Amino acid sequence: MKQLRVLVIDDSSIMRKMIARCLKLAGVEIGELIEAGDGREALDAVRKHKLDLILSDINMPEMDGLQFLQGLKDIQAAQGTPVVMITTEGTESRVIEALSAGAKAYIRKPFTSDEVKERIMPLVENLA
Amino acid sequence: MMLIQTAKREPRVPAHPSWRGLMEQSACEVFSRMIGTEVTPISEVVVPDIGDVIAMVGMAGALCAVFRVRCSSEAALSIAAKMLGGESDPEHIPDAVGEVCNMVAGNFKAKIDGLAGGCMLSTPTVVIGHHEKVYSPASTEHLFAMVDYDGKPVWLGLEIST
Numbered sequence: 001m002k003q004l005r006v007l008v009i010d011d012s013s014i015m016r017k018m019i020a021r022c023l024k025l026a027g028v029e030i031g032e033l034i035e036a037g038d039g040r041e042a043l044d045a046v047r048k049h050k051l052d053l054i055l056s057d058i059n060m061p062e063m064d065g066l067q068f069l070q071g072l073k074d075i076q077a078a079q080g081t082p083v084v085m086i087t088t089e090g091t092e093s094r095v096i097e098a099l100s101a102g103a104k105a106y107i108r109k110p111f112t113s114d115e116v117k118e119r120i121m122p123l124v125e126n127l128a
Numbered sequence: 129m130m131l132i133q134t135a136k137r138e139p140r141v142p143a144h145p146s147w148r149g150l151m152e153q154s155a156c157e158v159f160s161r162m163i164g165t166e167v168t169p170i171s172e173v174v175v176p177d178i179g180d181v182i183a184m185v186g187m188a189g190a191l192c193a194v195f196r197v198r199c200s201s202e203a204a205l206s207i208a209a210k211m212l213g214g215e216s217d218p219e220h221i222p223d224a225v226g227e228v229c230n231m232v233a234g235n236f237k238a239k240i241d242g243l244a245g246g247c248m249l250s251t252p253t254v255v256i257g258h259h260e261k262v263y264s265p266a267s268t269e270h271l272f273a274m275v276d277y278d279g280k281p282v283w284l285g286l287e288i289s290t
Contacts, residue, residue, distance in 0.1 A: 110157055
């Protein structure tokens, strides 16, 4: 499998590490892991790096995950990069909002590594 | 003419005695799925003087409340280590307990009609130390629960502004 450049966005550093660990357990080969603590930092990272996969929280200070998705639309290099939202805000309306804004999948916290695998692998296999 | 637009006010959802069980269930699910440890509810809830790590998440909308998780430093360090797959560092304590509080609060509100989409969560705040006092200007209703995490109590509190 291709070594992926992955951006994980969450205001909790421990959650960023947990998500990266779950990806590895799911069988995702991470070539480079880039972390961001909010949407603004994440947009800077997207401008600097060519990414294969983005995982983002929704509730974050400064710029939240839905605002990040809006900002991402203006970055040509990021078009086509799959974004997966991982959040405690798992209501149907939030899911629809995120998917309408461009997210490819949605994972609700608390999650298991099996759930991460189920949602991420179809997106990752398309990249290989 | 000037138009003043106000935020839509969600109808208030009144507290229910079943919420204590839902708090326990929410904690059980978070610990099982995210930390890989089964916790069990403790039926007798003691005064919350059980530890020095306190995480708080504000809830606003259909429920105005503060959700709190409290435990000892020892329990918090163990939780952080399990979240990171074995790595143990006291620096991770605030982040770990804050995130647990956020997930338990989010999981709790997702179980209640009218709260799932009608109530927003703040980002967590974590206080470390004994003898803290929390004052609320609004009249408050309290719900408490406790779970046993590897022989260490973890206290859950919901303080509702009425």
